[in-house]
Amino acid sequence: xxxxxxxxxxxxxxxxxxxxxxxxxxxxxxxxxxxxxxxxxxxxxxxxxxxxxxxxxxxxxxxxxxxxxxxxxxxxxxxxxxxxxxxxxxxxxxxxxxxxxxxxxxxxxxxxxxxxxxxxxxxxxxxxxxxxxxxxxxxxxxxxxxxxxxxxxxxxxxxxxxxxxxxxxxxxxxxxxxxxxxxxxxxxxxxxxxxxxxxxxxxxxxxxxxxxxxxxxxxxxxxxxxxxxxxxxxxxxxxxxxxxxxxxxxxxxxxxxxxxxxxxxxxxxxxxxxxxxxxxxxxxxxxxxxxxxx
Amino acid sequence: xxxxxxxxxxxxxxxxxxxxxxxxxxxxxxxxxxxxxxxxxxxxxxxxxxxxxxxxxxxxxxxxxxxxxxxxxxxxxxxxxxxxxxxxxxxxxxxxxxxxxxxxxxxxxxxxxxxxxxxxxxxxxxxxxxxxxxxxxxxxxxxxxxxxxxxxxxxxxxxxxxxxxxxxxxxxxxxxxxxxxxxxxxxxxxxxxxxxxxxxxxxxxxxxxxxxxxxxxxxxxxxxxxxxxxxxxxxxxxxxxxxxxxxxxxxxxxxxxxxxxxxxxxxxxxxxxxxxxxxxxxxxxxxxxxxxxx
Numbered sequence: 001x002x003x004x005x006x007x008x009x010x011x012x013x014x015x016x017x018x019x020x021x022x023x024x025x026x027x028x029x030x031x032x033x034x035x036x037x038x039x040x041x042x043x044x045x046x047x048x049x050x051x052x053x054x055x056x057x058x059x060x061x062x063x064x065x066x067x068x069x070x071x072x073x074x075x076x077x078x079x080x081x082x083x084x085x086x087x088x089x090x091x092x093x094x095x096x097x098x099x100x101x102x103x104x105x106x107x108x109x110x111x112x113x114x115x116x117x118x119x120x121x122x123x124x125x126x127x128x129x130x131x132x133x134x135x136x137x138x139x140x141x142x143x144x145x146x147x148x149x150x151x152x153x154x155x156x157x158x159x160x161x162x163x164x165x166x167x168x169x170x171x172x173x174x175x176x177x178x179x180x181x182x183x184x185x186x187x188x189x190x191x192x193x194x195x196x197x198x199x200x201x202x203x204x205x206x207x208x209x210x211x212x213x214x215x216x217x218x219x220x221x222x223x224x225x226x227x228x229x230x231x232x233x234x235x236x237x238x239x240x241x242x243x244x245x246x247x248x249x250x251x252x253x254x255x256x257x258x259x260x261x262x263x264x265x266x267x268x269x270x271x272x273x274x275x276x277x278x279x280x281x282x283x284x285x286x287x288x289x290x291x292x293x294x
Numbered sequence: 295x296x297x298x299x300x301x302x303x304x305x306x307x308x309x310x311x312x313x314x315x316x317x318x319x320x321x322x323x324x325x326x327x328x329x330x331x332x333x334x335x336x337x338x339x340x341x342x343x344x345x346x347x348x349x350x351x352x353x354x355x356x357x358x359x360x361x362x363x364x365x366x367x368x369x370x371x372x373x374x375x376x377x378x379x380x381x382x383x384x385x386x387x388x389x390x391x392x393x394x395x396x397x398x399x400x401x402x403x404x405x406x407x408x409x410x411x412x413x414x415x416x417x418x419x420x421x422x423x424x425x426x427x428x429x430x431x432x433x434x435x436x437x438x439x440x441x442x443x444x445x446x447x448x449x450x451x452x453x454x455x456x457x458x459x460x461x462x463x464x465x466x467x468x469x470x471x472x473x474x475x476x477x478x479x480x481x482x483x484x485x486x487x488x489x490x491x492x493x494x495x496x497x498x499x500x501x502x503x504x505x506x507x508x509x510x511x512x513x514x515x516x517x518x519x520x521x522x523x524x525x526x527x528x529x530x531x532x533x534x535x536x537x538x539x540x541x542x543x544x545x546x547x548x549x550x551x552x553x554x555x556x557x558x559x560x561x562x563x564x565x566x567x568x569x570x571x572x573x574x575x576x577x578x579x580x581x582x583x584x585x586x587x588x
Contacts, residue, residue: 035587095584096588239573243572258574259576260573260575261575262573265587266583266584268586274572278534278537278568279537280551284556288556290562291389291580293559294295294327294390
C-alpha cells in the first residue's frame with residue numbers, strides 16, 4: 001500500500017484552542033488519520049503527524065496550510081525553538097511501498113501551491129534543489145528575524161514563490177525525508193558528563209555513527225541521565241547497533257543502561273531490525289505475525 | 295477486535311489435490327483468511343491456519359470438517375505423526391481481544407456439532423473437561439489403532455458423541471489453547487549431543503522453563519545442530535529468556551548461536567516482548583509503529 005506521512009511543525013504551542021482546532025481540521029480531512037500531536041509552550045510550537053494515501057495527504061496538507069497561514073502571526077511570535085515561519089516545516093515521509101521520489105513529487109507540488117500564494121518556500125532534505133539547502137539548520141540560519149535580509153541575497157532566492165518578505169507568515173520549509181526515529185537511552189547514574197561523553201561517542205559530528213544526532217541530558221529528579229538521539233536513517237544505522245554501542249561505552253564508566261524509549265511513531269522496519277539482531281533471525285518480517293494477517 | 299484462529303490438523307499429507315481442495319474450501323469461507331498451510335508426506339498430515347471473527351471461524355470450521363470427515367479415510371492411513379482420527383485436532387486460538395473463555399465456547403459448540411454426527415469427540419487443553427484430558431499426548435495415547443478398545447473403557451467415554459468406534463473417521467480432538475510459538479535456535483557445531491543437552495536444560499520435563507518443549511536435532515548438511523522448541527505460553531516463558539538461556543548453555547561448550555527462526559504465524563505480543571527485553575523499553579507496544587496506524 002502507498003502511504004505518505006506528513007509532520008508539519010507550526011509556530012504555535014501556547015494557544016491550546018488554536019492547536020486543537022488545527023488537530024480537528026486534520027481529523028476532518030477525508031482519507032487521513034492523525035496519529036500524533038505534541039504542543040510545547042516553551043518552544044511555542046506544535047507538531048502534527050498524520051498519514052494516508054499520498055494524494056489524500058497532499059490535499060489535507062493544503063487545507064491545513066491555508067488555516068495556519070491565516071491564523072498564526074509571526075510578527076508577535078517568540079519561542080525557544082528555531083523557526084523561519086508560521087508553517088515552519090512540512091516534511092513528507094514515505095511509508096510502506098511509497099518511494100522517496102514519490103514523496104519528493106508531493107513535496108514539490110505542495111511547495112508550488114504555497115509559492116503561488118506569494119509566500120517564499122525553501123526545499124530541504126531529499127526535496128532540496130542544491131547541496132547547501134539539504135540541511136534544515138543551514139536553511140533556517142538566522143531564523144525568522146534574519147529572513148528579510150536573507151531574501152535580498154540571490155544565494156537565498158526561494159525555491160518557490162517571490163523573494164519577498166511576508167512579515168505575517170515568514171518562509172515555509174518543505175521536505176521529503178526518511179522517517180526519523182527518536183530513541184533515548186537512560187543510564188543508571190546522575191553524572192550528566194557520562195551521558196554527554198557517550199552522546200559524543202555515538203553521534204556523527206564527533207566521529208560516531210553516520211545517521212545519529214545525540215545530546216546528553218539530565219533527567220531531573222530521577223537520579224538518571226539520558227542519551228537523547230535522533231536516528232536519521234534507521235536502515236543504515238539501526239537501533240540495536242546504537243543500543244549496544246551505548247551499553248559498551250557506559251560499561252567503561254561502570255554504568256548500566258536503565259531503560260530506553262522510542263518517542264512518537266516508529267517505522268515498522270526499525271522494529272523488525274531489533275528482532276533480527278537480537279534473535280539472529282536474519283530474514284524476520286513482521287508479516288509473520290498473526291495480527292498483521294487479520 | 296475479536297479474532298479467533300483455528301489450526302485444524304488433517305490426516306492427509308500425500309494427496310496434494312486433496313490438500314489443495316481443502317485450502318480452497320477455507321479460502322471460499324466468508325470472513326475467514328487462510329494464513330498458513332503446511333502438508334508433510336512423511337507425517338501424512340496437513341495443517342491449516344486461518345482466522346477471522348469467532349462466528350465466521352466456527353462456520354468455516356464446520357464446513358471444513360464435513361469435507362474432511364467425508365473424504366479422508368483412516369482405515370488406509372499411515373504416517374509417522376501420532377493421530378487419532380481423520381480430522382485429528384481442531385484447536386481454537388484466541389487472538390487480540392478474544393478471551394480464552396470465548397475460544398472455549400466456540401470449541402464446545404464445534405464439538406457438539408461433530409458429536410451430533412455420531413463421531414466421538416475429546417476436548418483437550420483449555421477446553422478439557424477433566425485433568426487427565428488436558429494433554430493431547432494423553433488423549434491420543436495408543437493412537438487410532440487403540441481407539442476401538444479405548445472407547446470401551448468408561449474412563450475414556452467421549453466428551454461429545456457416542457462411545458462408538460467409527461473406522462473411517464476415528465475420533466476428533468477439539469481444543470481451545472494459547473497460541474504456540476515454534477522457535478528454533480541453530481548452533482555453530484555439528485555435535486548433536488550439545489543440542490540435546492541444551493534442549494534438556496531449557497525444557498520443562500527435565501527441570502527447565504515451564505512452557506518449553508524442546509528436542510535436539512541435527513541439521514544435515516549444514517554443519518549445525520538445532521534446539522527445536524515449542525513455547526506453549528509466550529507471556530509466561532518469553533522468547534528472549536529462552537534465547538539467552540540457550541546462549542549461556544551453549545557458551546559452556548564453546549559454541550555460539552548461529553541464528554534462530556520463528557516457524558509459522560507468531561503472536562504480536564511475543565515480538566513486543568523481544569523489543570521490551572533487549573531494548574529495555576519496559577512499556578513498548580507495537581501500536582507505536584507508523585504502519586499499525588495506517
